Amino acid sequence: MNTFGHLLRVTTFGESHGPAIGCVVDGCPPGIAIAPADFAHDLKRRATGNSRHVSQRHEADEVEILSGVYEGVTTGAPVALLIRNTDQRSKDYDAIARQFRPGHADYTYWQKYGTRDPRGGGRSSARETTMRVAAGVIAKKWLADRHGVRVRGWLSQLGDVVPAGFDAGVVDTNPFFWPHAPQVDALERYMDALRKSGDSVGARVTVVADGVPPGWGEPIYGKLDGELAAAMMSINAVKGVEIGDGFASVAQHGSLHRDVMTPAGFQSNHAGGILGGISTGQQVLVSVAFKPTSSLRLPVAGVDVDGNVVDIVTTGRHDPCVGIRATPICEAMLALVLMDQALRHRAQCGDVGDVSPRVPAGLADFGDKR
Ligand code: EPS
Secondary structure, eight states: OOEEOSSSEEEEEEOTTSSEEEEEEESOOTTOBOOGGGGHHHHHHHOTTSSTTSOOOOOOOOOEEEESEETTEEOSSOEEEEEEOOOOOGGGGTTTTTEEOTTSSHHHHHHHHSOOOOGGGGGGSGGGHHHHHHHHHHHHHHHHHHHOOEEEEEEEEETTBOOSSOOGGGGGGSTTOOSOGGGHHHHHHHHHHHHHHTOOOOEEEEEEEESOOTTOSOSBTBOHHHHHHHHHHTSTTEEEEEETTGGGGGGOOHHHHSOOEETTEESOOTTOSEETTEEOSSOEEEEEEEOOOSOOSSOEEEEETTSOEEEEOOOSOOOSOGGGGOHHHHHHHHHHHHHHHHHHHHHHHTTTOOOSOOOOOOSTTSGGGO
């Protein structure tokens, strides 16, 4: 499947070294103001080539709107977006075209389809995430304009390094989306040493949505947390997703974990803003684990398509930590899932209106402490 979502359905297409990548966003309500320039900010945040710590492929990532927008606003027709690939270097993949790089999708694509496009990993490349971010721009805009919902994120761990403080204002001022400026120099040195060693490292991204009203999410199948987990897991290299306290809940007692309500507001947010699959009105809080990138120039023994043992060396322009560029991707997936759930909630329960009592969110930024 290359499509996700229910009332807001996103389909992506294209390969890393094909002529173009694109997406179709179907189910967009009419009247959303969208222009090609609106995509530039988030696409630039996700792009390769932004610093020496990421892949040095240089793509313009310019969006062409092919459908669904007339005189600057969505019409209700499918919104089709296209980005032409301009900086493919397919010869980097000649030597490994018939080899299975360990930790990559090469082997599983081969087993599933009996063929594969080895150029840049083809469809399995993180290049595909460009179009998720483009689609997410529309969702972020609708959520903000229609519901005052704001989606944002940051890098909450790089290898074994965690933020020693939190300032949301500095996240977009450094190449790591790191929330504590005094650590950025040390991260630069850490990444320089890692890159020289030829190895890679994992990372954690945290994303939050502020201002989500209570009621979004389906009760049994289609739970908000279930769909967020699936959406995040569909991002390349993701190996874990936590909602709220996530795996830390294992060691907690219920007396701590339950988020006490008072008329003045919730007293905590261990649940990550979701109970019974439905938003509580608190901050929705998700964190995502990225594995260390598998494209290493450190040689490794492996197997080729004929079953021979071979030495595998990956050359080319790779990310030593794919999590560094992943914050905008996780933000996009959070926004797309929320918009789909908001539309589904409106479709079934639009007549319910506001229900009292409404318990305020309480302290807004529980997520910022992590
Ligand atoms: C990627 C490998 C590299 C990255 C690419 C993701 O591609 P190439 O070998 O063609 O340079 O540059 O990322 C992007 C192109 C992008 O836009 O994110 C991989 O193996 O996933």
